Amino acid sequence: MDFDLAYLMAQGPALMRGLWLTIQVSLLSIVLSVLVGLLGAAARVMEVPVLDPAVRAYVEFIRNTPMLAQLFFIFYGLPGIGLKLSLFWSGVLCLTLWAGAYQVENLRGGLATVGKGLREASYALGLTPWRFFHLVAAPLAIRVALPAMLNTAISLLKNSSYLQAIGLAELTYVAIDRISMDFRTIEMFAAICVIYLALVLVLSFLASRLEFRLNAPFRH
């Protein structure tokens, strides 16, 4: 079977609808997972009672179980205990929980570089622990953690393709669904690989801009 460009063009609208859903679900999950990461890392670094071990358990659980199993648990398991989320929110919850665990570790690593002296100085100036965290520690930590956080965000974007398994009509779902109807395997997989690659490159570009801006104090 040779490569059929006309076929691919005809599938354009369907692919674009899938792409749009991939972008929505990924961006939302990236933002939410960074929030989870910040809160989790704060709880761990400040050794908040109860929360610290809970975050630790959460991170271990997510990092040591397959994401597909987590997804099925959320989609097919949670309704059993009365929590039935829509396809879209099941996907967002899964990606957020998954990437959130990695962001906790990324940011914890970043926070570890914020010296004890800074904290003592901040407290001496009368900053509360919370203000110290979001005015001093977090900006410094994010700067250090940014490359690792970007890696996690890219993985999240790529892992959004798992959501085809619960029938969420994102990019990979569209491809597999069309292949199972029309059997144009090469065209469709080539198309979605190119699209994912483009998405990741855009994401990397945005992150490098952010890194540049955050690095302002050290630029000459």
Added chain:
Amino acid sequence: MTLLRHLTRTASIRLALAATALAAGLSAAAAQALPPLPKAIQAAGVLRAGVRCDQPPYGYKDESGNFAGIETDMAIQIAAWAFGAPDKIELTCVTAENRIPQLMGKKVDILLATLGVTPERARVIDFSKPYRWGGSDMLVAKDSPIRKLDDVAGKTVVMLKGSTQAKWFEDTMPKVETLRLNTASDALQALKQGRGEAYTHDAATLVVIAAKDPSLRLVGESFAVTDAAAGLRKNEPEWLTYVDAALARMKADGLYAKWVDKWVPADLRPFYADAFTKPKPTAR
């Protein structure tokens, strides 16, 4: 003592002779009935067949995880005829969505996998002569207001990616919302959790589920009736001839009836026996 030994020896020799004769007779019969095995399959020394693992009674895994079902037995029978031993087989679980790619990617040499004959599929693979037909139906909750096919307008219907039903709904009722999943068990789970109002699939699959689960019922309107056939790669005419001959022999030897008895509970047998023996009915 010597006499006894002599007698037993003679008996076992006779037995061995008889067995050899029987085997020779069998292979002679097979050679008579079936065309020569293509060289490529012969060289592999084993039949690589794709069967379903979630479609009782056609292809599924039993409680201990062994391959089971009528189409699985068909594959084993072909191996037995082709290589003289039923264990010369390598079975692969295929799904509705990946079965044709598995065949085209040469992971398997034959699909006996509830494969309906459609023009789209015929563009990319070859079909054997049909060995049975199969219609589609819908499964709904016992108290569902859905009584006929048209009642699903404006509702969500669960189905499998790449299934005959997915294609049928796309062509015939494009306005119906569909949730397309990968396996029958996913689809059933989604129906039971109310993620769709109906689950459409091959009637043969749904009949088994409905018989086991009192909270569900069949809608009972047959649609998208298609022939089921073995799937083979294009441009393998010798292999196609061989498979057609093997399927014809299964029918002539009454094996389908035997397998229906083996894999289907008594009360459901007529439904499945009809699919192998009666002509295909007409429906939407």
